[in-house]
């Protein structure tokens with residue numbers, strides 16, 4: 573990630589060189605996997621048996637697409653890159669915001685306990701889509717984490733023709749960087765925008781963590797006010813997967829653990845969100 577935003581100097585010790593080396597290592601790994609998969613698919617075809625091991629994206633593109641090896645490598649690498657750091661930082665942000673908001677943790681626990689009990693009665697253990705759809709408050713926590721945490725702060729766009737916008741002329745070909753974090757932290761759009769307040773995503777505002785307000789129904793229409801995954805034709809391809817990953821993580825976290833910061837840390841953006849001390853936490857299992 574550091575190499576992506578560093579000066580393109582391919583010299584020993586630079587972040588750029590490390591990124592190029594990492595890229596080559598990962599590509600080699602994916603290529604090896606591809607070769608393994610190809611021979612598995614061949615064996616499978618010979619045995620006329622639909623094995624489940626190929627039932628993932630790599631298996632799918634190898635079987636059903638006309639993409640070249642280079643395109644498949646690029647696709648898998650891009651998805652790993654786009655989906656890894658973003659989701660893990662979002663989960664770290666949730667851990668961070670929630671440890672300062674016991675009321676939200678309590679409400680999450682109630683929601684997830686209910687889901688877990690219902691599953692136990694049915695003799696099921698693994699979460700499924702129906703369980704996910706019951707996670708209403710969890711969705712509020714996820715939205716609020718993404719709004720306040722701003723995993724991605726701005727988007728990249730280019731003016732395809734001369735544009736006049738609110739009295740400004742943007743010439744064709746100019747780069748335009750919409751700063752979505754500025755929208756998410758705008759106090760004309762969000763009451764007390766610097767507070768972690770998952771309840772703002774409900775119709776009724778029950779009071780934010782750290783807020784003195786007792787809740788006055790600060791719900792507004794979100795639409796263009798909320799775009800952690802960008803928007804338009806380039807909207808994040810993994811937005812639903814990312815929210816699902818967060819929800820599953822939160823489910824297991826709140827049901828099984830208490831946690832607190834082991835040392836002071838806070839999110840810092842330069843230019844990607846990160847925790848300078850690695851967000852060390854002390855975890856204890858709930859008996």
Ligand code: HEM
Pocket residue numbers: 650651652654655656658659662723724727728800801802803804805806807808809810811813814
């Ligand atoms: C919390 C986690 C995530 C956040 C905040 C996030 C955010 C974003 C943003 C802001 C964009 C740019 C959209 C635009 O230009 O309008 C983007 C693009 C993209 N994201 Fe994500 N993302 C996340 C997770 C993921 C995951 C898990 C995947 C896939 C496994 C993924 C795959 C992609 C891809 C492929 C694009 C490029 C889409 C395109 O240009 O057509 N993202 N993401």
